[in-house]
Amino acid sequence: MRQIRSLNSGWSQTCLGGPGMRPGLPESIPATVPGTMHTDLLAAGLIPDPYLDLNEITLDWIGRCDWRYETCFEWSDAGDEHVDLVFAGLDTFATITLNGAEIGRTANMNRSYRFASRDQLRDGMNHLVVSFGSAWKRGAALESQYEPRPNNYPGPANLMRKMACNFGWDWGPSLVTAGLWQSVTLESWSSARLSRVRPEITLDGADGLVRLHVEIDGEPAGLTLRASVAGVTETLPIATGAALIELRTRSPQLWWPHHLGGQPLYVLSVELLDGDVVVDTWSRDIGFRSVRLDTSADDHGSAFTLVVNDTPIYVCGANWIPDDCFLPRVTPERYAERIAQAKGANINLLRVWGGGIYETEAFYEACSRAGMLVWQDFLFACAAYPEEGDLPAEIEAEACENIVRLMPHPSLVLWNGNNENIWGWFDWGWQGALEGRTWGAAYYLDLLPRLVAQLDPTRPYWAGSPYSGSMDIHPNDPAHGCTHLWDVWNDVGYEHYADSVPRFCSEFGWQAPPTWATLTEAVHDDPLTPTSPGVWHHQKATSGNDKLLRGLQGHLPQPQSMDDWHFATQLNQARAIAFGIAHMRSHRPLNMGAIVWQLNDCWPVNSWSAIDGYGRRKPLWYALRNVFATHFLSIQPRGSGLSAIAVNDRTLFWRGPVTVKRIRFDGTVMAEWTHWRLCADRLSAAELSIPDDIATPGDIRSEMLVATMHDTTAFHYFAEDIDLDLPVPAAECTLDRIGPVDWQLTVRATTLLKDLSIFVDRLDPVAEISDMLVTLFPGQEHVFTITSALDLGLDDLRQPPVFRTANDLVNR
Known part of the structure; x- marks a missing residue:
């Protein structure tokens, strides 16, 4: 049977030099795999936290250097016919040598690599080296090769297959990583192994149907495939390297989005047998459900409606970005926590945005268990991508691998070609700048739909976000397809969300700072102001602070203190998004989806998120919970x-x-x-x-x-x-401890309290509260549940800046 041995331990890294290299670095630095050079340097105490203050700037040299990772491991020849080194993820430009012999080179962060290594291995100690070239350095070479291509953000991400936001975005830092960002294993096998299992999972009437396309490496003649799911087992003798086996399950329980039903999962397993001996195995948890995208024409244009189990779904969604700049820090537990937070806000779909990554299995598994739908972008964002050189082959390889890898997950319901690139070609001056050069159209309109149709015909494909279904119609036409609404945040007040009714809005958002606990944990300016150096540095959007203040005009007074700025901008974010969603939902079924930008952050920053970079809920989260209620x-x-x-x-x-x-x-x-x-x-x-x-x-x-x-x-x-003549706020409050870390705060209003919010994180950074944005009339009361291990005091809880209402801002 195929044997898998982890090689994640015993690594060290060495800086090989580059512009601005810090002098005095140790020759050998302990390295964690999976990991990055930034997190290893941080763990060794050699750099400060890149997320704090202005440290991002001083640490730019790391991404401009070359790095070497190496380890030694013992191996003894057990007679296996094949021994492969398997890298689940290499970031990005790597040369791999084993015992001094080069066995491979890589140039794609978004795929895995397998290298036959038996001939290079030796009994006893073996020396494995992975050398990473700077993505900045490689980008400079690619820029001269491909000629200029429009890119909305700095950096050469559109010329290579590396996480685009790694080079900085309007919510993210430029912390260009390298390293073994996923596991390394040594796989030993003889005769044959399962190289690819591609399950098409559909409904056929009331039955669940699994069509398993299996590919086999080695010599499969005389072997047998055995597949099973939900008590149904089929076997098939095989003679070649490819086989098809079907499993029909009578009337299985259906998998549903969490707001409509349960999420029963069934174990689908495949075994490769030599007689009674198991040679190799593969298994996944699957769910039975159907999915299609209704884009039929009607009197208003054309629909954009996701249909699951023949049920039209109103998408209450949020865009998902990488949850940390340093990807290996996002553990399965963290994925589960973040997805639970999304579900708690009544979100039923997460759009995995195209400037990030194809997430690890843990993300999709958690979504499937939680009933969270997933819209998956292919990895193209806000830039023109060349269609020449090595890129097309790399893009095809990564797309094929990830389509097959992700298709067992019932949560995945839509493949999307790109983020804003078709829009960019139409509206952002690309056509003149390109002078006839390629920009990616062949990927979105030919290659990717063809691959999805071939490999995963059970799911719909859409060419882009935004996109209207045809290159003859403007991609951001609200009457067709999916629309992005960014003129509101960028140019006008949020009341203008009501100016149109898009068929489906897949991006719109409003900024606010992170929670106070996160802001003060990451920024140590004295005094702390909206424009002090650290706060300013953690605002990556062009004119972001100006837009925050402009967005208050006509709604709330201009704040006169840091406390008021923080509360007013967070309150305005919550109101803006709630206003837009309420407008769109009120026009159901003309509008069938609102995907807010964005659920999460990758670091502590002023951004459009509902959950900040340290995982704390902003007032927007509570607004989403209300406006997305079923x-x-x-x-x-x-x-x-x-x-x-x-x-x-x-x-x-x-x-x-x-x-x-x-x-x-x-x-x-x-x-x-x-x-x-x-x-x-x-x-x-x-x-x-x-x-x-x-x-x-x-x-x-x-x-x-x-x-x-x-x-x-x-x-x-x-x-x-x-x-408004909002009164000076007044209330009677009582506080009761109801458990070791649980409290009840009862607020009885004696005046109107508009959007009452109690910021317990100002007293205890890890405290949480059940509700925010609560409006009470005189005589009404509300009970807030607080979780905190501290000995809270009533006087602290009922005074600003902890106890806040819109009344405060107006009465300043």
């Missing part, structure tokens, strides 16, 4: 009036009375109306016009609408905060 109620403009919109993303109808009250801020009900039976059918939205006498305020500065349906509530203000 039962969601909002008040929206319709015609010349207002309507209550009930959105139902459950499989049972949602029916009940709707009460709308016009209330003064002091709690006085000025008008009230009840509609006794509003019914939103399953997976639909229902609209209810609000009578004019209810919807028309006597005083726009001191009145608001409150709509309720069962346990859901919607608020509507007749003016923005700067034009």
Whole structure:
């Protein structure tokens, strides 16, 4: 049977020199595999944390140097016919030598490599060396080879197969890595091995059907394949290196997105047998479900609707970027935690963005267990990519490997060709700059759809995000396909999200700083201000701070202190995204998806994320939990009036009375109306016009609408905060310990409290709180659950800057 031996231990690394190399480095530095040179230098105490203050700048030399990794291991010849060195991931330009003999070179971070090594191995001690060339240095050579190609961000990522955001993005640092970023193994085998198993998993009526395409290396004649799933087993004698075996499961339980059903998983296993002897094995957890993309034409343009198990899905999504600049630090436990956070915010789909990586198995496994849908970009982002030289072959190899690697996962529901590259060709001046040179069209419109059709015909492919389905239609036309809405953040106020109804919005976002605990952990400026050096350095977006302040205009006063800046910009982010999503969801089924930019961060930074770079939840996370709820109620403009919109993303109808009250801020009900039976059918939205006498305020500065349906509530203000007579906030508070690390804070409002948020991380960096952005009328109360091991004090919890409301900002 094939034997696999880990070679992850005993490594060291050496800096081979380069521009700015730090003098005095030890000749040999202990190295961790999987790892990077940055994390090894950090572990050895040779560099400061790259995420803190301005350290990113002083550590730029690391990525501009060449590095050598080496280890020694014992080996004895056990008579196996084949012994292969297998590298699951090399970052990026590597030369591998074994006992002084070169056995291979690599130029692609996004694929694995296997090198036949038996002839180079020797009994006893063996010396393995992996030398990495600087990606910056190789990029300079590639730039002269390929001629200039437009790129929205610095660095040569579009000329090589390396994580694009490694060279910096408008939310990420330039920390150009190298190293053995995934495992190294020595594989020994004889006769034959399973080289590739490609399972097409579909539904055939009520049955689950698995078509297993199996490829075999070696001499398979006389061997047998045995495959099984859900109690069904089939065997097949084989004579060549390729075989097809089918498994039919009668009426399996279906795999569903988490908001619609369960996630039953079945073990699919394949064995290669020589008589009764198992020669090799392969297994994965799979789920049975169908998926298609509805892009049919209609009176409004053309649809973009994801359909799972013949059920149209409204996508409540978030874009996913690499969760750390140093990829090996993202453990399976961290993946599971982050995906649980996404699920907790009622997110049902994560889009793995094309400037990052094909994530490791742990990510997709966690998504499949959690019922989290995955949209997977191929790795192209915001740049023109040459179609000459070595790139096409590398791109085809990585695409083939990753399509086959990821297709067993039921969570994966869509392949997408690129991020914004078709849009760039249309609108960003590329056509003139390129002067007829290639830019990647052949990848998105020919190679990738062809590979998906050949290798994974069970899933839909879309050429890009944004894309309208045809090169004859503008790629960002909201009437077709998927749309990106970035003019709002970049140019105008968030109220302009309501200017259009995209069929599907796959990117839109609004910035805010990280949590206070994260900001102060990463930045040590004294004084700390929005423009102090460290804070400024952790703002990577062009004019980002200016846009943060401009975005407050017309909504909230300009902040006069660091505390107010931090709260106001976080509050504005939450409101902006909630406003946009509520607008889009209210137009279901014309709009069938909103994927916010972005769920997570790769380091501590001012960004569009809901979860910051140290894994803490920003107010946006709580806003997403509300606006992505499966039962969601909002008040929206319709015609010349207002309507209550009930959105139902459950499989049972949602029916009940709707009460709308016009209330003064002091709690006085000025008008009230009840509609006794509003019914939103399953997976639909229902609209209810609000009578004019209810919807028309006597005083726009001191009145608001409150709509309720069962346990859901919607608020509507007749003016923005700067034009409201919000009272000075007042409340009565009590604090009770309910467990060793659990507390209950009860807040009883004595005035209107708008968007009450309690920032417990200012008292305890690891503390968490159950709710934020809570609005209370006088006499109403809310119970917050706090998790903290500290001995919390009530006085600290009920004072700014911990206890905050929108009232504070207006009354400054």
